[in-house]
Amino acid sequence: MGKLNVTVLRYLTREDFRVLTAIEMGMKNHELVPGPLAAAIANLKTGGVHKLLKELCKHKLLSYERGKKYDGYRLTNTGYDYLALKSLTLRGSVSSFGNQIGIGKESNIYVVADEEGTPICLKLHRLGRTCFRNVKSKRDYHGRRHKASWLYLSRISATREFAYMSALYDRGFPVPRPIDFNRHCVLMELVNGWPMTQVHELLDVPQVYDDLMNLIVRLGNSGVIHGDFNEFNLMLTDDGKPILIDFPQMMSTAHENAQFFFDRDVTCVREMFRRKFGYESEDYPKFSDLVREDDLDAEVHCTGYGFTKEMEQDLLQEYGMIDEVENAEEETNDEPPTLVPAEIDECRRQLENEVSYSESKPTQQKSDDAIRRYIESCTQ
Ligand code: ADP
Ligand code: MG
Numbered sequence: 001m002g003k004l005n006v007t008v009l010r011y012l013t014r015e016d017f018r019v020l021t022a023i024e025m026g027m028k029n030h031e032l033v034p035g036p037l038a039a040a041i042a043n044l045k046t047g048g049v050h051k052l053l054k055e056l057c058k059h060k061l062l063s064y065e066r067g068k069k070y071d072g073y074r075l076t077n078t079g080y081d082y083l084a085l086k087s088l089t090l091r092g093s094v095s096s097f098g099n100q101i102g103i104g105k106e107s108n109i110y111v112v113a114d115e116e117g118t119p120i121c122l123k124l125h126r127l128g129r130t131c132f133r134n135v136k137s138k139r140d141y142h143g144r145r146h147k148a149s150w151l152y153l154s155r156i157s158a159t160r161e162f163a164y165m166s167a168l169y170d171r172g173f174p175v176p177r178p179i180d181f182n183r184h185c186v187l188m189e190l191v192n193g194w195p196m197t198q199v200h201e202l203l204d205v206p207q208v209y210d211d212l213m214n215l216i217v218r219l220g221n222s223g224v225i226h227g228d229f230n231e232f233n234l235m236l237t238d239d240g241k242p243i244l245i246d247f248p249q250m251m252s253t254a255h256e257n258a259q260f261f262f263d264r265d266v267t268c269v270r271e272m273f274r275r276k277f278g279y280e281s282e283d284y285p286k287f288s289d290l291v292r293e294d295d296l297d298a299e300v301h302c303t304g305y306g307f308t309k310e311m312e313q314d315l316l317q318e319y320g321m322i323d324e325v326e327n328a329e330e331e332t333n334d335e336p337p338t339l340v341p342a343e344i345d346e347c348r349r350q351l352e353n354e355v356s357y358s359e360s361k362p363t364q365q366k367s368d369d370a371i372r373r374y375i376e377s378c379t380q
Helices: 014-026 035-042 049-058 077-090 150-170 205-221 258-277 296-302 309-318 341-360 365-377
Strands: 062-066 071-075 096-103 107-113 119-125 137-139 145-147 178-182 185-189 234-236 242-244
Touching (some): 014 071, 035 341, 071 077, 077 185, 150 296
Antiparallel strands (some): 062 071, 107 119, 234 242
16 A cells, blocks of 8 residues: 555646546547547547646646557546546535545545535445456457456446445345445445454354354355455444445356355355354355345346446456456557547547536535545545
8 A cells, every 4th residue: 555646636627527538438448548539539629638638647637658559648546536536526425535444455445424424435446457467358449359457347346346235235134335336436334343354252153153154145045155255354343243345256156156156255254263263163054055035146237237247257357256268369559549430429428428417517616625635635
């Protein structure tokens, strides 16, 4: 965890916001977005895109990079954080920012507050950045394949987490209440409890053991496996009730690797109880005991999150849950993207969608300042 570059974001004008969003749209198909493509997508009436791009680089929301064959702009972490936090702020889900409270394997966790001032939890998904693993490629507008980017992976990770958390919460599972999500950010209830990693004593060890095993079985009977059921992803309330967190890697019990991950989750609990509490029991669930009672796994795929099988593949691969699929063709960045009218039209349409909501709101100087102060003060 390094210190965040201290950035001096001034208030972003609607043109800045448009240009920043144009780079995001361009990055759906290219690792780097060359200036002319950015200009075509942003479609500013006044022109002057290049000056704005330079300014956004100065404020570290964008960076200008040299690719193997062509140069272009990309969003930085800060730029992506900014876009997501701006959306969440505009729709009133967040109104102030607090401190970082946790760092996970693939995320940073912060306390923020909603409009009533209630503390809530913000999880920023950060995938595929530190080590650029060989992610399954996907086709772009040109019919070429390129590596799935951190932007794409972090976004589908957050989407998948929100989808699972919602389906679980609706069924009364002990999980945080999901509040909202945008891009790579998830907002959820702040759990009032202790991370299991910090718990070294329990009033009723066998009871908590049973609660956890019953939770694994109840998930299984609903058609899902958590897949990372360990003390880092379990919290305990003051009255000793477990709460499960961290869902992007969950999978269906119908998945070909399901039994492996079910057994691994069960073994994790047994190991943890042996190690921490000297407790061993011959009583533990088997995959073959599961009785399908619900289709939570299917629901996550049909509830309008736009989640495809291909996305699931890419993500589970990134989480190391499934083997990497051989890349049919290598990543590109060999030729500068040409200006394909269909691509530009599609990007412009998405851009208008993004900015029209923000432009329909009164000037948001106050909330932009809050986001700026937050980004300045936090570490990532
Ligand atoms: P990762 O996917 O990176 O492992 P997690 O969702 O497991 O991220 O969160 C990392 C840590 O942040 C957790 O171990 C926990 O201590 C804390 N945390 C996460 N979500 C919450 C929450 N809703 N309330 C309180 N603390 C949380
Ligand atoms: Mg975790």
